[in-house]
Amino acid sequence: MARLKTHDEALRLRLLHRAAATVFDRGTAALSLRQLAADVKTSTTAVYSLFGNKAGLLRSLYEEAARLFVARLAAIRPTDDPAGDVIRLGLVYREYAIANPHLYAILFSDRSVQCPSESESERPPEAIETYRPLVDAVRRGQQAGQFSSESDPEVIALSVWGTAHGLVSLVLSGNEPPGLAVADCYERALGVLVAGWRESKGKVQGFADVP
Amino acid sequence: MARLKTHDEALRLRLLHRAAATVFDRGTAALSLRQLAADVKTSTTAVYSLFGNKAGLLRSLYEEAARLFVARLAAIRPTDDPAGDVIRLGLVYREYAIANPHLYAILFSDRSVQCPSESESERPPEAIETYRPLVDAVRRGQQAGQFSSESDPEVIALSVWGTAHGLVSLVLSGNEPPGLAVADCYERALGVLVAGWRESKGKVQGFADVP
DNA sequence: AAGCATTCGTAACGGCGTTGTAATATGATG
DNA sequence: CATCATATTACAACGCCGTTACGAATGCTT
Known part of the structure; x- marks a missing residue:
């Protein structure tokens, strides 16, 4: 034919x-x-x-990057110390991102910047899968009494993800404050967050009147 | 002539x-x-x-964006509740970033992505100035006894900056978990961090053996 | 008025993503 | 086996882009 x-x-x-x-x-x-x-x-x-087109190729690369990143995080097996698992997930998250900055960039940079033609109604982002293991760990931590059960586990996990992503991104974009051990700060910030979510934390009061 | x-x-x-x-x-x-x-x-x-060249123009736009952002944060006047100032700074930070996503993007996206020709030995980034008010507030908070004085104020401030930048970036890049009130999570995460840094927090132990 | 140094607009260069088109290579047909 | 039909490919062209070379325009000096 x-x-x-x-x-x-x-x-x-x-x-x-x-x-x-x-x-x-x-x-x-x-x-x-x-x-x-x-x-x-x-x-x-x-x-x-x-x-x-090029956007389709980049989309495939995005999926490949997500696969690799998710696989790396899935290699962290749950232990009987879920709060520790959260910290470990955060450390591996950072380690992998710093080691593969461009892979991390294609996952989390604004995709409208990378490829303007790409509409916003594309397939849903898969980078969010990198946050699922965190939610699982938090959920197990709640059952083990390591996290407050009054808060949505997704909220707790998102706060950890945000901190991890933020500190990693600041380093990757060259905005780390000079003369500071960001790695230490990273670990301590995660520790403070994990410890802070032990007790129930309601909505912070009294800050509604932002000038 | x-x-x-x-x-x-x-x-x-x-x-x-x-x-x-x-x-x-x-x-x-x-x-x-x-x-x-x-x-x-x-x-x-x-x-x-x-x-x-175009990189020079983008550099000037970067400076302009930094000026605007810093000015917005400088409008938050210190009060006699430094810990509250930290929260307020965070809320305004988020509000301004969400309202001006492209301005925020030019400040914090990897500049080697935006303009490949730009060498890494360029003038130092000014986006870091957006974190100075935080450091000041933390420092005043330490003097007021609201934050542990054993920790470097820059470390405390960086953890807050990282959380703010991370959660903002996740939203701007379209990676916010669906069905979650990220704004609430944002405020509560900052609250947990600020509360957590009250007591001295040493380096978290026992997580050195990352698999 | 003539010369000249300086400054600017135009056009060209190479490269990009994308698309139209013509050549090509095959299985089906006689 | 020769021919046709057609799916499939390679190539060149299009309209952009950032950048640069160069001639034209300009106003001071002699």
Whole structure:
């Protein structure tokens, strides 16, 4: 009927692998479809038949990055000390992000910045999966009496995720205060949060009147 | 000596104002030097004689964004309740960031992503100034006995900054967990942190053996 | 008035993502 | 086996982009 396909799954994987190598190593700005096609010794058409466009390729890279990150966190097996698990998850979270800054960037940078054409009605973000293990640990911690059971476990986990993501992002964006041991601060901040969520914490009162 | 200059300070301000309008409104990806020059009815040469290149223009926009953000935080006058000041700073921080997402993005997104040519040996980041008021409030809080004096005030402030920046960034990047009141979580996380730093918090022990 | 140093606008360069199109390679058909 | 039909690919062109080379415009000096 027609010529045999060379734009097949194998080529898709080769393109994806090569693109991941450059993006995870040098960032999305260093990725060019023409260069990528040349590297894999095919034409730019391949990218369009296999990924739609550059946004589609980046979306696949995003999914790959999410897979890797989630897998790394899933390697932290739950223990009988859930509060400790939360801290350990945070430390590994930071360690992996710092070790793979561009992988972390494609997961958490504003995607409208990376690729303006990408609409907001895209498939839901998978980076949020990196926060599921935290929720599980907090939930187990509540059952073990290590966290207040009056607070939504997702709220507790989100506060930890926010702190982790924030301190990691500040370092990665070059905004860490000079002369400060951010790693220590990171661990202590997590410790304060985990300890603070032991007792029930209602909504803080008296700060409604913001000037 | 030569023809009179039209690439003067006035034109510089007009370019800067116009560029700020588009970038703060639609992001750096929406900024084109050619379009910008056309809008201000000059040539692209003007940008190069006044800002060097696009990175220089973005650098000036960065400084402008930092100025605006710092000014907004400086409007929070210290009270005799420094711990409350910390919370208030955090709330205004979030409010302003959410209201001006692209302004916040140019301040805190990885600048090597925004403009690859920009070397890392550029002028030091000014976004860190947004964290100075926090340090001051914490320092006053320590003198008032609201925070442990055994911890570096910069460490306490950084933990708060990290939490604020992290939760704000998660929302701006579209990674907020669905069905969760992130604003409440934000306020409660800050409350837990501020309360947690009351007592001296040493380095958390026993988590060194990360699997 | 002529010369000249300086400044600016235009056009060109290389590269990008994307798309239209023509060549190609195959299975089906006679 | 030769031809056709068609799915599939490679290539070139389009319209952008940031950047730069260069000639034109300008006003002071002689």
